[in-house]
Amino acid sequence: MxxxxxxxxxxxxxxxxxxxxxxxxxxxxxxxxxxxxxxxxxxxxxxxxxxxxxxxxxxxxxxxxxxxxxxxxxxxxxxxxxxxxxxxxxxxxxxxxxxxxxxxxxxxxxxxxxxxxxxTTTRMMVRKESGIRTWLDMRGKRVVTVRGSSILPYVKARDAAGVLSLRWSEVASDLDAVAMVADGRVDAYAEDDVLLYSYRSATANPDALEIVGEALSVDxxxxxxxxxxxxxxxxxxxxxxxxxxxxxxxxxxxxxxxxxxxxxxxxxxxxxxxxxxxxxxxxxxxxxx
Incomplete structure (x- = not known):
């Protein structure tokens, strides 16, 4: 490891x-x-x-x-x-x-x-058109996280508990993760919800993205x-x-x-x-x- x-x-x-x-x-x-x-x-x-x-x-x-x-x-x-x-x-x-x-x-x-x-708490950013609203909606779908983030254990535990079979990607920066959601390379970006709201507000089209999923933690x-x-x-x-x-x-x-x-x-x-x-x-x- x-x-x-x-x-x-x-x-x-x-x-x-x-x-x-x-x-x-x-x-x-x-x-x-x-x-x-x-x-x-x-x-x-x-x-x-x-x-x-x-x-x-x-x-x-x-x-x-x-x-x-x-x-x-x-x-x-x-x-x-x-x-x-x-x-x-x-x-x-x-x-x-x-x-x-x-x-x-x-x-x-x-x-x-x-x-x-x-x-803060752990949630996910998705494209509004994706239809994803809960973690169960993520079964078999692609999720990205940022290397070094403390949220990874929470998402892995939710993956195991819900038998979600998530397909994982990891990137070096949050800007890369947001771009991957926006252009459809992944289905969701898991992160602290307050940061997700901030990143969404900085995009060219904030209304195309939303923050969803039940809270996985209180940090x-x-x-x-x-x-x-x-x-x-x-x-x-x-x-x-x-x-x-x-x-x-x-x-x-x-x-x-x-x-x-x-x-x-x-x-x-x-x-x-x-x-x-x-x-x-x-x-x-x-x-x-």
Missing amino acids: AVPAWMCLAPVSAHAENTLDKIRRTNTLVIAFPDHHFPFAESTGDGGAAGYSIDICRKVADAVRSELKLPQMQVRLMPIDINSRFEVISSGQADIECGTTTNNASRRSRFSFTIPHFY PYAMMMRKDDAAFKGVVDREMVRMISDGEIYGMYDRWFMRPAGTRKRALGLAMGYVLRDSLRFPSDKVAE
Whole structure:
């Protein structure tokens, strides 16, 4: 069985310098982000980034400045993809990953996560004309997933439970997966539903695609950091609690999910779900599997 490259990296404990010491030495906080995961994070074309996750991490940066008494501390934004995100954190190239990474047991064995800022579920994107509405409608059909995505075990379990005999394809990027659905090379693209809504909104003909299928999971997105770095994680966690307690996070959510936003001024119209709303009442980095 192939082993993901990030699992072969040297343990984080091998780094003699903790994150706050590194930031103090370099006067820079490095934020890794996925460059086209609207509304969470996307490149703005000028070396910058914007999105719900980015807004949260800019507040974290302010908290780090205050903690270290470094008013001139710089923030460097590092665009990444779904596979490189683990390496840049483990190797110390970036200090925190701000995007759409799921906090699950496998990843917690190597990384730390702060309080979730979103909850998603696994569904699928199909062509509206396909007639596919449920996972049972996928019997014998072609599904594509993106290499490195955390949704694969859920889809494989649904495949086995329903004896669907799915025909699998795997690609390196979400843009490739969307294109394969749009031009009919596959019947469905399985992914986090919020990302599917985002990708659909960016296509030339969004009305030709729809998001269907019963939810296969409930997964928390959270900012990812190096493991066993309690001092830095404490700063991040305290700032998350402050944003939640002061109500700032609700305004951030509304800005990015309910209004036209981003480089294309898209509005997803996704109201805050009850799972996230309930979790924010009692903020915790502990999540259920």
